[in-house]
Amino acid sequence: MRITRLEPGEVFVFGSNAAGAHAGGAAALAHERFGAVWGQGHGLHGQSYAINSMSGLAILRREVAGFVDFAAEHPELTFLVTEIGCGIAGYTPTEVAPFFSGVGANVVLPERFTAELDR
Template structure:
């Protein structure tokens, strides 16, 4: 599913880098359409939420953990997660999907992150 627009209360979750250089892929879309802030690599930014996927797997894992805590503390929001880490960062859905296990109900995962 390609996310082209958001409803009120929906948040676009994208992979970023520590420096917040949102120049390509979902990060560029986050800037263009959903309020991401150039220079902010992590956290809530307008109607988007960045997770650093470019500083190593452990950093990405920690970022996903922070994101899941944030999502759990904001049940009024619906988080639409892109395939974070599976583009320029070079990870596979099989590597990244387990990081999202136990996600709260308001987190919508990409199809390739959902295991049968």
């Protein structure tokens, strides 16, 4: 599913680099359309939530854990997660999807992540 617009209360969740240089892929879309702030590589900005996916797998795991906690604290929002870490960062859904295990009903994961978690 390609996300091109958001409804009120929806948040676009994307992979970023630590510097918040949102120059390509989902990060560029987040910057252009959904309020991602240049120079901010993690957290909620506008209708976007950045997760640092470019600083190693351990950092990505920690960033996702912080996101999962944030999403649980904000049940009024619906978080639409992209295939974080599976583009330029070079990870696979098999590596990244388990980090999202146990997310709440307000988090919509990409199909390949859901398939991995259902195994």
